[in-house]
Amino acid sequence: MKLNIAVLPGDGIGPEVTAQAVKVLKAIAMEYNHVFTFNNALVGASAMDATGIPLPEETISICDKADAILFGAIGHPKYDDDPSATVRPEQGLLGLRKTFDLYTNIRPVIAYEDLLNKSSLKIKQIKGTNILIYRELASGIYFGEKNFSNDEASDVCAYKRTEIERIAHLAFKAAQGRKRKLTLVDKANVLASSRLWRTVVNEIASEYPDVTLDCMYIDNAAMELIINPCQFDVILTENMFGDILSEEASVIVGSIGLLASASIGNKHAMFEPIHGAYTKATNKGIANPIASILSAAMLLDHFGLYDEAALIREGVDKSLKLHITTPDLNTKYDNISTSKVGDFIEDFINNPDETNLN
Amino acid sequence: MKLNIAVLPGDGIGPEVTAQAVKVLKAIAMEYNHVFTFNNALVGASAMDATGIPLPEETISICDKADAILFGAIGHPKYDDDPSATVRPEQGLLGLRKTFDLYTNIRPVIAYEDLLNKSSLKIKQIKGTNILIYRELASGIYFGEKNFSNDEASDVCAYKRTEIERIAHLAFKAAQGRKRKLTLVDKANVLASSRLWRTVVNEIASEYPDVTLDCMYIDNAAMELIINPCQFDVILTENMFGDILSEEASVIVGSIGLLASASIGNKHAMFEPIHGAYTKATNKGIANPIASILSAAMLLDHFGLYDEAALIREGVDKSLKLHITTPDLNTKYDNISTSKVGDFIEDFINNPDETNLN
Numbered sequence: 001m002k003l004n005i006a007v008l009p010g011d012g013i014g015p016e017v018t019a020q021a022v023k024v025l026k027a028i029a030m031e032y033n034h035v036f037t038f039n040n041a042l043v044g045a046s047a048m049d050a051t052g053i054p055l056p057e058e059t060i061s062i063c064d065k066a067d068a069i070l071f072g073a074i075g076h077p078k079y080d081d082d083p084s085a086t087v088r089p090e091q092g093l094l095g096l097r098k099t100f101d102l103y104t105n106i107r108p109v110i111a112y113e114d115l116l117n118k119s120s121l122k123i124k125q126i127k128g129t130n131i132l133i134y135r136e137l138a139s140g141i142y143f144g145e146k147n148f149s150n151d152e153a154s155d156v157c158a159y160k161r162t163e164i165e166r167i168a169h170l171a172f173k174a175a176q177g178r179k180r181k182l183t184l185v186d187k188a189n190v191l192a193s194s195r196l197w198r199t200v201v202n203e204i205a206s207e208y209p210d211v212t213l214d215c216m217y218i219d220n221a222a223m224e225l226i227i228n229p230c231q232f233d234v235i236l237t238e239n240m241f242g243d244i245l246s247e248e249a250s251v252i253v254g255s256i257g258l259l260a261s262a263s264i265g266n267k268h269a270m271f272e273p274i275h276g277a278y279t280k281a282t283n284k285g286i287a288n289p290i291a292s293i294l295s296a297a298m299l300l301d302h303f304g305l306y307d308e309a310a311l312i313r314e315g316v317d318k319s320l321k322l323h324i325t326t327p328d329l330n331t332k333y334d335n336i337s338t339s340k341v342g343d344f345i346e347d348f349i350n351n352p353d354e355t356n357l358n
Numbered sequence: 359m360k361l362n363i364a365v366l367p368g369d370g371i372g373p374e375v376t377a378q379a380v381k382v383l384k385a386i387a388m389e390y391n392h393v394f395t396f397n398n399a400l401v402g403a404s405a406m407d408a409t410g411i412p413l414p415e416e417t418i419s420i421c422d423k424a425d426a427i428l429f430g431a432i433g434h435p436k437y438d439d440d441p442s443a444t445v446r447p448e449q450g451l452l453g454l455r456k457t458f459d460l461y462t463n464i465r466p467v468i469a470y471e472d473l474l475n476k477s478s479l480k481i482k483q484i485k486g487t488n489i490l491i492y493r494e495l496a497s498g499i500y501f502g503e504k505n506f507s508n509d510e511a512s513d514v515c516a517y518k519r520t521e522i523e524r525i526a527h528l529a530f531k532a533a534q535g536r537k538r539k540l541t542l543v544d545k546a547n548v549l550a551s552s553r554l555w556r557t558v559v560n561e562i563a564s565e566y567p568d569v570t571l572d573c574m575y576i577d578n579a580a581m582e583l584i585i586n587p588c589q590f591d592v593i594l595t596e597n598m599f600g601d602i603l604s605e606e607a608s609v610i611v612g613s614i615g616l617l618a619s620a621s622i623g624n625k626h627a628m629f630e631p632i633h634g635a636y637t638k639a640t641n642k643g644i645a646n647p648i649a650s651i652l653s654a655a656m657l658l659d660h661f662g663l664y665d666e667a668a669l670i671r672e673g674v675d676k677s678l679k680l681h682i683t684t685p686d687l688n689t690k691y692d693n694i695s696t697s698k699v700g701d702f703i704e705d706f707i708n709n710p711d712e713t714n715l716n
């Protein structure tokens with residue numbers, strides 16, 4: 001298969017982790033005789049530093065021509081110092097999501113057997129957790145009208161029925177291929193937008209009689225996710241609640257450095273770790289590349305390259321089992337760097353049966 | 359002291375738990391020669407069943423004349439079935455918060471030594487946690503303009519500078535009497551309203567040079583609250599984020615049945631457990647009354663009755679130590695009911711030195 005991949009490393013640890021994902025994708029291309037081409041482009045604070053704007057036209061054009069976008073991370077503390085600034089790195093990421101209408105963000109949350117003891121949660125609590133979070137990504141309070149003055153500020157959270165329908169169908173279909181349970185998370189006891197979500201999702205549910213639909217308030221979900229994560233199969237929710245829940249869910253997995261995501265539109269798709277730029281760790285070799293590498297696996301799945309994706313995941317599993325991990329996860333070795341983890345998974349792909357600690 | 363207390367038991371388990379708080383307040387009045395009078399009033403689904411509306415005029419008038427409001431819980435699943443209904447039980451609670459401008463909601467999160475093993479989190483993670491959440495309660499997306507149609511719905515999250523200032527001062531002052539650390543939780547990388555919060559709170563910080571101010575994004579805070587709760591002292595945040603974080607924080611304490619809150623305005627104050635109506639448990643005698651009883655202790659603190667409040671808290675500690683608790687916490691005895699817990703704490707107040715398991 002030929003794939004043209006736009007690579008947007010972005011800020012902070014973005015470039016280091018993305019480099020490992022590219023390394024792994026190149027190994028896959030080699031092994032399976034695919035032709036993957038990679039085109040780099042600027043986004044975020046690094047784009048602002050170079051061009052003054054967080055999402056340059058050239059980046060949009062490179063992404064538009066690509067089959068998929070591999071994204072790193074975004075943000076820099078220097079832009080947090082002035083909360084009244086109107087141009088911000090994050091607009092690069094939000095601009096991509098909006099421009100390419102990437103309305104479905106999929107975030108898997110899996111408790112890896114080899115990492116159960118790394119979580120802040122008790123092992124019996126999390127064992128077996130396997131959740132797929134479907135977060136609406138192109139609407140809601142992120143993109144509603146904003147007003148900001150010295151005395152008052154506001155954001156609008158608006159949803160159209162059609163915006164709810166399109167992601168709801170995808171979430172129900174995902175549930176059909178899994179444990180057939182869908183949990184809608186909202187705040188329908190307070191928000192009008194949540195009441196529309198509940199109305200629409202309840203209607204659509206009748207088309208998926210094999211899927212059990214549950215509704216849960218966001219405050220309650222934030223608690224249930226910790227005390228009983230195994231109750232969830234697919235979680236469907238709006239943009240802001242999905243942001244909060246998915247980062248919270250990283251505590252189940254043991255490190256946010258493991259959480260991958262896919263952002264899917266009708267024509268475009270972007271793949272990115274859910275962690276941020278983590279500027280303090282930049283260029284120290286301590287950033288965990290697994291979230292980015294697993295995002296590359298989601299990219300391959302998206303194009304039907306299931307064996308290839310599975311091989312990457314096997315490589316990740318093996319790296320976890322053998323403690324070839326960055327310090328956020330490692331209690332055995334203290335000097336395994338970002339690129340060493342990438343190298344290990346690359347070696348595994350080249351030679352699945354022989355890779356061992358060397 | 360004379361105190362006129364409006365008692366609003368509300369729905370579900372509200373009446374049972376509130377009855378225990380009243381029992382305990384009566385014991386305190388007796389012991390310390392105070393005159394507490396209690397006036398009951400309807401609110402929520404039970405008010406709708408009786409009068410058609412969730413917050414009857416008579417209830418408002420009783421609360422208006424009272425020195426303090428003791429609130430139970432609100433909500434009933436029968437009103438969740440029709441998400442397009444425009445009259446809802448929750449409007450009773452939101453109406454009270456708005457009518458009496460109860461803008462500061464204070465929610466303590468304390469990891470009790472005797473309950474460390476009840477939490478879903480590892481003991482070493484939570485030991486020593488003592489957080490005070492300051493949640494803005496009278497503005498934000500809860501009270502902004504709402505639109506609802508079959509095709510589209512929206513909510514507005516708006517904040518005025520003055521609304522941020524008044525709670526921020528209270529939060530800084532609270533931090534001064536504690537570990538002198540304040541964490542502002544917002545989403546300033548996306549929301550205009552959050553950027554105003556950050557601007558205003560940063561400005562006010564200069565008046566409290568002895569307090570260290572930290573800013574954290576809500577998604578990150580939802581994770582940090584679990585992996586490192588001890589880093590927090592006072593958390594300050596807007597209405598919706600406070601709703602989510604405070605319920606999530608219950609996992610640290612071990613049961614949501616332990617979390618009390620105070621909602622303070624300039625003229626009025628309301629005290630309520632943070633748990634909801636939990637309709638399924640109604641009249642089974644299994645509802646944990648401690649959150650309501652601790653809310654009564656916050657009521658006494660509010661009027662400067664610190665010794666009285668401390669005595670209630672001692673009674674609660676003793677009930678936890680001796681396993682005189684409802685089934686949500688109890689692994690030793692399986693038949694300790696809601697009212698037995700209330701009785702135990704009442705007995706303790708009457709006779710602090712002699713109460714033991716009997």
Ligand SMILES: CC(C)[C@H](C(=O)O)[C@@H](O)C(=O)O
Binds near residue numbers: 075090093243274547
């Ligand atoms: C960087 C930020 C704008 C972004 C979001 O809030 O969506 C991030 O937290 C994420 O979850 O992808």
Ligand SMILES: CC(C)[C@H](C(=O)O)[C@@H](O)C(=O)O
Binds near residue numbers: 433448451601632634
């Ligand atoms: C019942 C509901 C409206 C309420 C809220 O969202 O504020 C509750 O969750 C709370 O936290 O007091």
